[in-house]
Each structure stands twice: as structure tokens, then as C-alpha cells.
Amino acid sequence: MKYKIRHILFSALLVNMISVTLWAQSTIKIYGTVIDSKNSSSLFGADISVEGTGSGASTDERGRYQLENLLTGVYDIKVSYTGYKSQTITDVKVLHDQPVQLNFQLEQIIYPLNEIIVSADRHKEHPSANIHSITSEDIEHSNFQSVGEVLDQVPGIEIQSAGGAGSAKKISIRGCQTNQVLVLLDGVPLNDELSGDVDLSQIPVNIIEKIEVHKGGNSPLFGSGAIGGVVNIITRSNFKNELKLNNAYGSFNLFNIEPAWSGNFKNFNFLLSFNYTESKNDFPYTYKNTSGDTVSASRINSDLTSSNFFGRVNYQRQAHSFALQAQHMQSERGIPGQTDRLMAYARVNNTRYIIGTSYKGSFKKSIITLDFRYLQSFTKNSNLYPPDTELRFRGYITYHYEYTIKNLIARFNVEYMPADWLRMTMGYIGRRLNYKDDNFEPTNNPPISEANDLSHGFFIHQEWKAEFPGWFAQIVFSPVIRYDQMNMDSDEQKRFEHQWSPGAGLFLSAGNIYKLYLKANISRSFRAPTFADLFYQDVRVRIEGKPNLLPEKSVNMDIGLGCQFSAWGKLAAEITHFKYTIEDLIVWKVGSFKVFRPSNTDAEISGQEYALEFRTPKDFVVLNLGYTNLQPLTKSSHKTTNNKIIPYRPQSSFKAGFNINYKRWLLALNYRNVGKRFVNEANKAEMPPYWVWDMNLSCTRFFRPLEVICKFSVFNLMNEKYEIIRDYPLPPREWRLGLTLTY
Secondary structure, three states, rough: OOHHHHHHHHHHHHHHHHHHHOOOOOOOEEEEEOOOOOOOOOOOEEEEOOOOOOOOOEEOOOEEEEEEOOOOEEEEEEEEOOOEEEEEEEEEEEOOOOOOOOEEEEEOOOHHHHHHHHHHHHHOOOOOOEEEEEHHHHOOOOOHHHHHHHHOOOOEEEEOOOOOOOOEEEEEEOOHHHHHHEEEEEEEEOOOOOOOOOOHHHOOOOOOOEEEEEOOOOOOHHOOOOOOEEEEEEOOOOOEEEEEEEEEEEOOOEEEEEEEEEEEEEEEEEEEEEEEEEEEOOEEEEEEEEOOEEEEOOOOOOOEEEEEEEEEEEEEEEEEEEEEEEEEEEEEOOOEEEEEEEOOEEEEEEEEEEEEEEEEEOOOOOOEEEEEEEEEEEEEEEEEEOOOOOOOHHHOOOOEEEEEEEEEEEEEEEEEEOOOOOEEEEEEEEEEEEEEEEEEEOOOOOOOOEEEEEEEEEHHHHHEEEHHHHHHHEEEEEEEEEEEEEEEOOOEEEEEEEEEEHHHHHHEEEEOOOOEEEEEEEEEEEEEOHHHHHOOOOOOEEOOOOOOOOEEEEEEEEEEEEEEOOOOOOEEEEEEEEEEEEEEEEEEEEEEHOOOOEEEEEEEEEEEEEEEEEHHHOOOOEEEEEEEEEEEEEEEOOOOOOOOOOOOOOOOEEEEEEEEEOOEEEEEEEEEEEHHHHHOOOOOEOOOOOOEEEEEEEEEEEEOEEEEEEEEEOOOOOOOEEEEEOOOOOOEEEEEEEEEEEE
């Protein structure tokens, strides 16, 4: 009871403080969009100025702007953008309580010698890419608390979860394992240097502008670790003058609060955000023991406490922008263990700092980007039970160690557009990484002690485009090549690695109202061994790395055929066939003398993805269907495992989303049906299929100047009993209440 009263009072106090501040603020006076008059594309970074005053603003990536703190009166509003004719609207009346909407359509300046003006269109990904995007608007109306929960709804993606909201959540794309998927936060790899994995439950959603999921081999653009795909998490960079408070309560003592403050002044804008989440996550479950008897038990040591600070300041001046951002994340989580081997004292603590600065300049024919990021993370693992602990909690070895990672990354990109049919991008990325671990048990040595990685990557990407207006047809060819060089060392052991990653994409389309398209991609991707793969040594648990281990290499191919119909609403369908031939796949196995070591083998992953989307006008009804058929096979030299299904990879997965938007109401239903999964290489044991329904209902109301979003969600609506990882039961039906206040 004290727990609930404490959080209710804390939330009420914050709401009251924000409300007092809100009513003291000025409302928006002028707002609108700035677009290209020819192709209606949004113009990012256009300057809007109020003539005769010091007031002004810049447009965001969607071409939107807003002007505040203007007194009642008549003004002239001017818009200017490099490469476009300036435009002024005179005698704009600003009233006390009624915002004015002004939309601008700018015309390009035609330079001699056929000079090309860079517009927002050039920032789009090449059309052959398999990319699924999730925006901040999609997330805001949901009750998702982490990136892992958001991505669980995307077809072709499986989130491997060992529990509720606070448990670790790891990603698999098209059957590729977690360490074969590269996860980036504003260009900084989050994959752990020890295991190569990423815990997506550690990434809150309140700081996110967009999540891009790149399916398939993407080493030509992103480097090592992108065999299965890339999850590119982009934090917020364009801000309105607003105060926002997110608050959520839910099952298993879930409590979340997220205050944020953003604003702009002349050419500056900023965001300050905080996230705090805690959850008990204990729940009852049943299982069958070795004798076949049904046993009732309770999940313990599943709690989570996390906090996240995020700050960003932008400066925009015509075609130039500068940014400075910082993030601090801290979390503590219990590790409950398996159903029949509970771990009451196993804990993991994570602390991560990221600071960075960037510059972006847009010129007549090019865009230059400079970016620097520094990451420092601390991970402490412990399992220290007292001498008088119960016998059932003594099944695991005691440990207490910490490892620290320092990662400095520099990136430089140049996009050049010499003609309207050609775009070229050249880039460099350099990384200097240091790893250190300490064992706090005096009788044990650190597993690695210290390791370093100095890496460089260079790439050239081109996009050749031909259009045939009479046929509404388009051909796009996108070749790319990348070179990566890695220098790794630990004590006297040194490792030099270099890889070439070529790739190409082709896109063909024809039609207007009825549109058909074909897209195809082929690339070579790779994953370098982690520090644990190469250097890990622990005689207590008999784990040994292998310094001469080969990197994973893969040839990735996919071809997709799709159609779109845009007469009444939108209907789109697509089928994609993909195949990954993986050479020197790294697997850990128990070998001679019962020592756990990594080794190289081969694998082949193939399958098909089917997608269907239907949208009525104004998105009143949105229906998404996705089905994945998967054949992930090992190509081992051992007869017992050759051509067997890779463990924990479902051969079939169906996901559906159904949304209804009616006035201020949004109803979202999500369905997942995952087929059987084998749990060993010999395919002798399997886990049964499962299906799960999730429901989210939100209502948006305006009490000027306040916007209120009320949310109610139920996860596992039908109370399905299922597991994704063997002997790690997932929670029963779960509910959440959420409230978002925005001024």
C-alpha cells in the first residue's frame, strides 16, 4: 500500500508542477509546413523569420514549423531555403487565442549548367532496401516500455524473451541469431563486445524519433555484425516548444514516469528527458518436473529498476546544423533462472554514458556529415548467496565480476548529386575500443583482463536512376562496396582482420494507380569474432576462447515482387524470397575434456516473407498481415546435425495488426502465432507453437493548451501459457494504464 501511495503522490506532484508551468506559457501563434512546389517533398531546415522582430524558427524533417511568443498584431512572415526562391506572406494577423496556419510552397532556383539542388528526397533509402520504419507517433499511442516490446510486432522478427517487462529481450531477424543483428543508437553499436548480444529491454522509447529495421545482409553499409540485419534507433532531433509527461502503471507492480521538456529559441532547440521504470515481475506458473508431476511455483528475482537521462541541443542556421547530445542509463535486474533451477541472488547492473556531437551541412550538390560519439559502459554480474541460503538456490556457481567498455567512434559522410539520375555517398568510420574486466573474487583471475580493437571502415555507395514518365516507370540500380580493417589484441595475443563487403540492389516499378514493382539485393556480409570468442578463459567453468577462430561470412540474396493499388485507400502486397549462405558460423559446444569452446561450421537460411497492408482513406482502418516461412539449416560435417534446423528458430510465424481510428479514439489489436521450435541440434526435442493477442486502446483529447492521451493495454489477452526459451515461462495476462500530457 505504501508503495502505491508513494508513486501516486509522486506522479500527482509532477503533474501539478507541470500544469502550473503550462498555464504560464504562451500558446502557438503561427504554424504550418514548407514543401517543394514541384514534388511536394518536405524541406528540412528552412528558415522562417518574422520581419522586423528577432523571432524565427526552422522546419523539422517533415517540413513543419511553429512560431510562439508573438504579441497580438500584424506581421510579415518570410521563408528562405538554400537553392529555393524566398517567399513572404504579408499582413498576417495574429490574434490572442487563435493560431494561424501558413503553408509555404517554395520554387527551386534553376542554376546554369544544369546544377542540381539538393532536396529532402535525397535522404530517402534506396527503394530496393527491405526497411520497416516505426515512428515516434506509432509508439506514443501505445503502452510499450522498451524497444524490444515495439519490435515484437514486426513480421520477420522474433524477440527472445525470458520473462516480463524487466527481462532480457534479444532479437532474431529471419532466423539469424542475436549477435548477427547490429543494433545502433545514433550510429553507436550497442552490441556487447563480450557476447555480441544486445538487450533491447534496456532501451526506453521516450527518446526515440524513429526505429529503422534493415532486413538482410547490410555489412556493405554498416560493417561487422550485420549478417541478419540492422536495427537503427534514431533519437529525437527536432523539437517543439512543449512540456510532456508520460506515466504508466500496470501488472506486476509496473511503474513508469517520463517527464520531458523541449523548446526552441531563434536558431536553437533542445530536449531534456528523464525515464524511470520499475517492475516486480514476479508471477505464478506451473511446470512438470522430471517425474512428470505438475508443480506450482512462483517466479522470483525478476525485478527491474532503470533510469535514463537524455539531453540534446541543436543549432540550425540555413543549410548548416550542429548538435550536442548526452545520455546516461542505469539499470539493475534480477536473473530468475530456469523453472526447476531458480536463482534468487543473481543480479546484473548496467551503466552507460554516451556523449556526442555532430555537424551537417547542405550545399547545392552535396551534403557533408561529421559525427563523433563516445560510449562508456559498466556491466557488473554477481551471484553471491549467503551461507544459510536454501538448498534449492545453490545450483549455480558463485561469481562477482565487472567489465568496462570504452568506445570512441568518428564518422564522416559526403553525399554528392552531380545529376538528377545519379547520387553518390562516400563514408568513413573509425573506432577505438578498450575492454577491461575485474574479478572481485580474490581466488579467480579475470576471464580476459584487457582487450583492444582499432577498426576502420570505408564505403562508396551509388544510386543510378532512370525514369520514364509516359509509362510511370522507374529503374534504380544501387551498387555499394566497403572495406573494413580490424586490429584486436589481448595481452600478447594479436589478431588482424580485414574484409571486403560488396553489394548491389535493383528496383523496377511501373504504374500509377496500379503499381507493380520488383526489387532484388545481393551482398556479402560478415561478423568478426567477439572478445569472448577469441580470448575468454575461465578454468572454473571450463570455458576457453579460440584466438584463431575465423570470422563469419555470408552471401545474402533476396528478391521481392509487390503491387500497390491507390484508388480508394491503399492496398499493398509483397512476397520476398531470401537465402543466406553462411560460411564459418561461430558456435559454442562442449568438446574434449568437457570444455566449452567455440568452433566454425556452416549454415544456410532460406525462406519467404508474405506481407499485405490495407488502409482506408484517412487511415480509418489499417490492416497489416505478415507471414514468414523459414528453413534455417546447419551445414555441419557431423551426420547427426547436418541439415538440421537451428535451435530456437521457428519455421513459421504469422503476425497481424488491426487498427481503427475514429475521431479521438484508436483501437489496436495485434496477433502473433509462432510455430514449433527445436531446442537441440539433433532436432529430437521441440517446444510447442503458441499464439498471443495484445490489445491497446487510446483516446486523445484537447483542453487548450493541453493535449491528453489516455491509454489502456492488455498483453496476452487470452492468458496463453507459453515459453520462448525453454524453462523460462512468460507472464500471464498483463494490463497497463498510461497517461500522456503535452503542452
